[in-house]
Amino acid sequence: CEEERERLLAQAQKPAITRDGHKVTVKANLELLDEIPLAIDFGAEGVGLFRTEYLYVVRKTLPGEEELFANYRQVVESLYPHTVTFRTLDLGGDKFAEELDLPAEINPALGLRAIRLCLKNPALFKVQLRALLRASAYGNVRIMFPLISGIEELREAKKFLQEVYLELKEEGFSIELPPCGAMIEIPTAVFIADHLAKEVDFFSIGTNDLIQYALAIDRGNEQVAHLYEPLHPGILRMIDYIVKAGHKAGIQVAMCGEMAGELLYLPLLIGFGFDELSMNPQSIPAIKDYICSLSFKKCRQLCEEVIDFSSAREVKEYLENWLGKEGLLS
Amino acid sequence: CEEERERLLAQAQKPAITRDGHKVTVKANLELLDEIPLAIDFGAEGVGLFRTEYLYVVRKTLPGEEELFANYRQVVESLYPHTVTFRTLDLGGDKFAEELDLPAEINPALGLRAIRLCLKNPALFKVQLRALLRASAYGNVRIMFPLISGIEELREAKKFLQEVYLELKEEGFSIELPPCGAMIEIPTAVFIADHLAKEVDFFSIGTNDLIQYALAIDRGNEQVAHLYEPLHPGILRMIDYIVKAGHKAGIQVAMCGEMAGELLYLPLLIGFGFDELSMNPQSIPAIKDYICSLSFKKCRQLCEEVIDFSSAREVKEYLENWLGKEGLLS
């Protein structure tokens, strides 16, 4: 086991390319500056999800632009030349900033969180966007908006980004507008993914939230946690639909939920055609290694076969059987 | 206005048939026995949603089989020869039965409610199913399961129904298995509607919950209530997909959410091809009258036009414009 870990680490810097030559970019989900060196050691080819709530939740007051900028700049510089995809504030739900003093909600997961909260608090949002845009001058930055439910919300968020960009240019900052993406984690966004794809540079599927909302369960609730099932055919069809809509519009599609870091699901994710998978840094070496052992063509066939199954149980049985036949069972 | 009300009431007993001969069944959503005579006066052609929580939430102990049976029997007899569609217990969420003493949940809307609660409490579920099956001998009954998220859940619910049916036959009751339906109100159920349709006799779309889950908002929460939008293109596509999947499998598709009782949405619902709309009894006369003024063919064209719009605002503008052109604006 120790040997296996060393083998994986030794190969972790190699790209993840299937046996038949299909490359998938493997990135890290991070929250702290300190995690960057380890993520690079583990073979991360950039950061697919940089969470930005930390500086807001650990203290009594909101951070200001300079503090955020200094932090983001360090992140961007430490990762250079890799790309870092910052998720704009995903507060609310179960993460709170004391100074915002938000009212208690009966169903916080269905409440004022993420992009909704930012659009209702332009000052909060703009301070972060200013810091992100200023930091973007120091490396390769992408910005993504969480919890997008419709085209109007997306346009509103992009308008703020554009506004802040023009303000900063006016103030003399030498910056460019970074690529901008939408997290697809709300069921209505799946159903209009074709429209959303025309207005962003990339998609990133947040499977944790998507699965929760799509199944209407709070997976932190042990009474219904048994229903949380990434292999539910409804979930697989959603994922398939998102990737196809993104590719049809010529944009890249990433996954940054926990599902992306699970070996069991990997043949399906490769088959669906994800351009990028982003995960816990610790999972990267094994995932990269596993991708190298797969055939893209066979993974695609697998997806075509399971996509019309009617239950998660059938999908799982078929998948395990397939792994056995392919000699991929550990 | 008083005159208009009288005109509508006088015509309320007529069927709702579009100008070009397409009939839509209009039913009532009810909860209490007392509401039945009024619903019939308003022109209800049966009950599309009979809520069954009332006898559970108003008291300290759970009702027993005999009490439920007596109540259901009266409902069934009062409506005869009309059909009554009973929704099995939809407790949990915001409706509680004291004796069940369920633990508090952080997100109750995403928790142990409706069919989930019943499947975890077989005794609770079976008592209700026994009472419903016994009452079904006295008229025309259909049974529908709320909050179905997948095929396994549906099969489990149907297994209980079958089990109770065999028990009652064994005990000498002269009953038949009534038609059995699934409420489609969870996004994953939409995505596998083709599979679900093969295992039930009808669908009923619960738009209140479907819209909430599909948009990930608690519409009781005023902070996000602005996002509750039945005309969101993602919602319209979901509805369209459900109706098509149901019809392809040869089953009837009903809508029983509040959306079904709104004049504004009616041309779309007719165009999507719903067989049945169930609503607040008070809304029935105006809805039936309005259906008679519509052309099914034109409503279908309308749906084909708006289904690829990208925002609720566009849909709404187009719809209002269309209503004007058709001379249907009040």
Ligand SMILES: [Mg+2]
């Ligand atoms: Mg999320």
Ligand SMILES: [Mg+2]
């Ligand atoms: Mg409901």
